[in-house]
Amino acid sequence: MKCPICGKPASERYRPFCSRRCADVDLARWLRGDYRIPGEPAPDNDRDA
Template structure:
């Protein structure tokens, strides 16, 4: 198996990475949101807020 960051051979201690450095690079990418998956649903926050303002939920 090769490291997903640098393609070097993985090391058991840091698997699936080859080193702490590559593991930290991956963590940084997660924190920055680089691995976010774009989605069409739910709608944008602005659209959802607008719909709620014009059509508030019924409370019993």
């Protein structure tokens, strides 16, 4: 299995990543919102009040 961030072989300790660095890069992408599923915008409840 290859690391999804850099393509190096995955490490058992950090699976599916090769290192702590690549795991942290992936976490940062999640926290920034880089991984999103497209969909309809959430309704704005302030207008109903």
